[in-house]
Amino acid sequence: MNPFKSSSNAQKTKDRIVACVLAALTYVILACTLFIFFDIAKKGLPVLMPVFSEKGGEIFNSDFLTRMPETLVDYTDENGDKQSMASTDFIEFTKANPDAVIENKKTNAYSGGGIAGPLVGTALLVIVCMVVALIVGVAAAVYLNEYAKQGRFVGMIRLAIMNLAGVPSIVFGLFGFAFFCLFPLLPVFTDAPNIEKSLWAIPLFGGFLSFEGWGNSLIAGGLTLAVMVLPVIIAACEESLKAIPKGFREASLALGATKWQCIRTAVLPYATPGILTASVLGVTRVAGETAPIMFTAAVALKGKLPWEEASGNGIFWLSDLLTDSVQAMPYHIYTVAARIPRTDATSAMQDGSVFVFLLMVMSFASVSIYLRIHFRKKLKW
């Protein structure tokens, strides 16, 4: 007689069913994710690497990454084949071949050229955002965790920060628009103040410090994104600070360190990995946001890269760069996907942009995972 014999078959069946349902749901999610990814890759990869397209072609289409978006011209040539090219290429082509047969000529806004502008714009937005968010976020976390007397008031601040993390991004967008774009106390260095908007202009360094608000600009968008990601950064920093063993702080203070020396030498260095990992995840989040930059920073079309366009020298150049609008990947995708009809000619820009953007965000996420594993191995106590 087996003393461990199962007593109830009904229980066993139930158990098996639950396990199956849970497994099935997990695999459904996995399947959806894989399907989306492969669909995007199947359509987008040939844009970046034409060898994989049906027609074949060069191995790597670097133009797609290095050119600015522009209008796309498509037409039917003398053989009845469909042709499409960026409008600058088309102008040169007609100059070189004045007799070429061009029928059914159509222009499609934003769908030609490449995505250099949006890529660079997103990178700049992320840099401005993370520099600000990290400085303010680490400072706030250090204050809340190390300096502030733990009580009701600090508890309320924490609660407020947590709630801020749940605010929809469009709300941050509108806040940023009201606060960073329109607020006339925000100063700009410029040679020529905007007379209509400027509250007052102080002559400085041979130009003017003009209080005219930042308008639709890199800095307004970067700061709006920073405000949006701050709660995440603060929470992550606090987690990292809490994970530092009490022994490090005590040892440091017992050796005669001041509070700040203790934090600087015995706490922050060991919290850095956690803060880094969290901030890379933050980058992934802000890089993909459309709503906060829609009103504050992004435009659909720009002729040149931001640093080519900025004028003036030194501080004037920097001010110009920061207060000029930028293109950005999520906004560019929104524009070409939602505002341009999908045809054989325009689909390349749509699929290619989505594919490159996906790669970009995935590589941020991988860096974050790598950092976490790397530091976990290196820093153990």
Added chain:
Amino acid sequence: MVTTSSQPTDAAEIASASAANNPNPIAKEDSMIEVDDVSFSYDMGKTNVLKNISFNIPAGKVTALIGPSGCGKSTLLRCLNRMNDLVDTSKVTTGQIRIMGQDINASDVDPIELRKQVGMVFQKYNPFPKSIYDNVAYGLRIQGIKNKSKLNEAVEKSLQRAALWSEVKDRLNSSALGLSGGQQQRLCIARTIAVNPRIVLMDEPCSALDPIATARIEELIAELQEEFTIVIVTHNMQQATRVSDRTAFFYLGELIEYNDTATIFANPSVRHTEDYVSGRFG
């Protein structure tokens, strides 16, 4: 006084029984630390964890604090270098602690300066995850000493004094976390004495170590006694007899008996002390 055979149950009762019993007082001039009627609370004075403690700790000797878990030994030790300042709601409710004659809770005492003179070694060895060298140099560096040869000299001297130099001199730049537990604790001692304190507080420094590592630390304490005043909390009765000159027995936040270690263990005047040191409770 303590001639009755009925065992006192209340700490206050025991303490009052021993209050008049101070056969071997330390002259004020010889004492490094004077604890004078100190009560201490972790909750703004609602409950006292230490109750009217008075005793003098002699200079250049090892003083052991013993007593059952939770009786306030660590708390008292952490009062001596004001580590309890880290607890927002903590408060010395009565009395004074004087070190070298100075009330350390006076408003013009900087706890940073105090801690440079009163070093501390913790129960769980806690080197920083840095190199051995950087660990020992830490205290000097935060004092702003950057001179390389000065640091080298101080690191070597401290490691030698902590009996660790010969074991680590070839790998000063490797991580301190690669050392054995006993070596890590000796490194922490080296780190503490590198800043040249007058007093070294040790809170159960051997409780996480094996017997051999413990023996090495005990030897070390005997050597360090020549240069430093040492106050050590220990759970281990044998350890107290081996390393200390004087022993204070605490129970429920009160000082029950304080005397030469030999007397405390061989001939305690309070029944409760006898029960504890002979292992009948605690």
